[in-house]
Amino acid sequence: MDETEVAALIESEIPDATATVTTPRDPDDDSHYAVEVVSPAFAGKSLVDQHQLVHDALGEHLTRDIHAIELTTSTPE
Amino acid sequence: MSFEPREIPPEEAQENVVETIENNDVALFMKGTEMMPQCGYSRKALGLIGQYRDDVATVNVLTATEAYREKLAEYSGRETIPQTFVDGEFVGGSDILEQLDDDGELAATLNA
Secondary structure (H helix, E strand, O other), rough: HHHHHHHHHHHHHOOOOEEEEEOOOOOOOOOEEEEEOHHHOOOOOHHHHHHHHHHHHHHHHHOOOOOOOEEEEEOOO | OOOOOOOHHHHHHHHHHHHHHHHHEEEEEEEEEOEEOOOOHHHHHHHHHHHOOOOOOEEEEOOOOHHHHHHHHHHOOOOOEEEEEEEEEEEOOHHHHHHHHOOOHHHHHOOO
């Protein structure tokens, strides 16, 4: 899975989400991603629940095709 | 030189999850050991917790990775490692620990 696919999956699963996916280590390292997700769906949710939405969106890919994500979640300004 | 850990049976891993979460104030399921973490995220989680608590119970999931992932998901809803529990409640992985620390809330979350 490349960055674009990871972002597309998150954006398709979480309402009105904007996902920015980068590779914090080596640009060719396709199993560690830094993921920033902005969505109104996070409003009023705890940090754990916000992260859970993203984990659920990635489903089986996380831990299988993806070693790890460094995740930041926020709501739109 | 190999750092492959001794494999344990899945049943033992499942029991370790239950016992460690239920019998410790702060539990960290990580890749590698406290002395030798095998993943940067596990190392980060250990360091963040270590600022406030010196009594964290650590479990090396690499001794039965799949069994640990499955059993931990029953408690946390996720299979990613590391996972931190305080008083039996799932707190988060390394990102959540870091954000709580940045927000000045990690000490309180860890009951330090």
